[in-house]
Amino acid sequence: MSQTDMAANSQRNPPPFPGSEDQDPLSEMADGDSDEGEDIFVGNRNPVAARTESFQPNTANGEEPADLFSEEDSGPAARSSNSPPGYKSSGVHSDDDSDLFAEASMELAGGGPSTAAKPSEAEAGPSPTTRKSTTQPMSMEQLEEDEVKDNFELDVAVTNPEKIGDGMNAYMAYKVSTVTTLPMFRNRTFSVWRRFSDFLGLYEKLSLKHSLNGCIIPPPPEKSVVGMTKVKVGKEDSSSADFVERRRAALERYLQRVVSHPSLLQDPDVREFLERDELPRAVSTQALSGAGFLKMINKASDAVNKMTIKINESDTWFDDKLQEVESEELQLRKLHTVVESLVNHRKELCGNTAVFAKSIAMLGTSEDNTALSRALSQLAEVEDKMEALHQAQAASDFFIFAELLADYIRLLGAVRGCFEQRMKAWQRWQESQSTLQKKREAEAKLLWANKPDKLQQAKEEITEWEGKVTQYERDFDRISVTVRKEVLRFEKEKSKDFKSQLVKYLESFLQSQQRLIKFWEAFLPEAKAIA
């Protein structure tokens, strides 16, 4: 009880999809996991609290920059108590542990498929062997008692885009910096240089490994031949700068989503990506870009849809959810188109305002009434400032709002992908059942035809297929559980992400209006002074 309750109280939610400053990718992982293997999670708060105290110095070290803490409110008491069961990052038991955790927190969401035995283990208290084996002291942040912070264990940033090389062979390198307290990494803070194809390579590896389980793999940003070519040939204009910044921000969000996914973080490929100095070139991405890969998945899913296979199940949750996802994706696409139109018009407005400002300045110089002349040049200055405002607002429209929508349109595609995986698993199961049936019929025929030699083989085949049927059924159940859990986690993250981005967007709009007011308030007396 305690476990999940505590977890609930402490809002050890799966980390939000950070798109904002409050990157707290691994809130769930936080915690004072203790060293000695004693089970401190048994529901006995005090020892944990004591441990919490001892971990505080970490924060004092100021290792984690302030912005890693989100504003989420978790009650102090709850916070000091918890460490989600078995949260370990030893990497050895990684998958299991993160599943444990994730499932436990899923309970909070109220949709958790707590059918598996694991959560109950977690709740039960006696430490499963897995937990005992983690021995490293986690010098990790514990939620502060009196501060509203979320836990995180790893923060990643993508910065400093640099052009390497010249001409058509040039490429952009990005600095990937990680700050972490997870013991599975060699250092606490480290950076590596990565290029775009490395990110795509990571996505492919993760997809290959995890999508079959029904995981939602965050998709990377798309390749762009035009954008990249401009950068390669050295076109130093604002559109290339915009392109690079857009890509950098998208890559950062991509990585943040990957590391905030409990299963994916444990993947050695992710660790290698973050840590290893030289990464082997991901060659296949040249032919198969991230977008191409996504397209393949989409095509496959379309093919599946066309076969109009419906899973016969009494629980309509999956069907309903898929429809919801599809409808939302459609609407987000529409919204994205309009927001892009707004961005373009604002950019146009920006340009036209600048031109107008110059024109008014010229008019001011030819005006022979001194006061009016001065007022006109002041007006020209105000319009110049408005141009800057429009520019900033267009950037905000784009980088905050439009990109948020674009990200989620891609993510919803990935969600659909995992529903498709479940569909495929179901198909496999159904097909195996029908094969088994055929084998049984064949056996019956053989019995009747009295061919003992073939009979043995037939019996062997039946056993084989019986095994497969059981296996596929279990696979299907497992993937269903994963999909449900993933979707619920996704929705929570989506809700948080949207809220924080929309708030950010409105705040930028608000700031621009405040500045606008200042400009015109300064101008008004000048206008009144005309005589």
Next chain:
Amino acid sequence: FLSYLLFGHGINVDLQTDATLQVDISDALSERDKVKFTVHTKSTLPNFKQNEFSVVRQHEEFIWLHDSFVENEEYAGYIIPPAPPRPDFDASREKLQKLGEGEGSMTKEEFTKMKQELEAEYLAIFKKTVAMHEVFLCRVAAHPVLRKDLNFHVFLEYNQDLSVRGKNKREKMEDFFKNVVKSADGVLVAGVKDVDDFFEHEKTFLLEYHNRVKDASAKSDRMIRSHKSAADDINRIASTLYTLGTQDSTDVCKYWTKLFPLFSKLSKIEARVAADEDLKLADLLKYYLRESQAAKDLLYRRGRALVDYENANKALDKARAKNKDVLQAETSQQVCCQKFEKISESAKQELIDFKTRRVAAFRKNLVELAELELKHAKGNLQLLQSCLGVLKGDT
């Protein structure tokens, strides 16, 4: 309600309304391809049959009146109030027509909403054209000399059609050539350096000023168009948010439903900002573009008269030298001299008045522009603050 537009419009601030002659457009009707203005006059002048009366006039009759002033030699020394631009509803009508054609492809709500917007646009253009025509009449009525013009009185009082047909093709060609000759001439005349400092300065000033106002007017139009487009986009965002709010059943839904009213109101404010900029800035610039042209025309006429005067002087000298037709040359020279001096005298005052009017109009409009921008920005601010409060408070 239409006459408030004149003063609300603020293009000309100091048009005295004195009781002896008050003119306004009390009504207007937009028909298929023309607009009918009801010109209403109140006067205590003895030459009118009644003290208060109205007639219906169309755009071509305004143009006829304007042209009659321009062609009248007596008025050569005055800035002739610029003619109102032709009412142009073509663009608006086209949009309404397209809307009608596309009716089947959109929902009833979308259709009604768009129809309302286009009708509002039509109405705005209509109000503007009425205001422009009214300003013209009021300028004439306020001018000490022009207000006494016979054609003007006929225009105001004669309650039948003035039968001023639009110019036919030949007349339009004549006009075209006249303009070509005038501009060529204008260049010649402009080249003549004026002895009088005041006029020399005015000439240089007006030439440059006119060009810059033209430029500023064009650029302000472009800027305001982009602004309107952005406002439209915000409106479309609001509509999509509405759909998302009603269709989406996930958690994010509550954000959409909170944002929809915000964006809806924001778009209205943005549209108002663009409209106010149009009224206070673009219209102001357009008007002074036309007035500065009228002022240039005045200078041209004076320049022409000066050249004629100088030529007459030369002819007189020649006649005296040859001692032939001296009297004729003397009379001719005197006529030219008088004409030139008369124009110069009134031109000076006209140009000074022009400056005063211009400065006052700019002041009024720039102050109002700033005040409106502030009002709207504060409105936006309030909306954003309250929405943010709601969004943030909600967990």
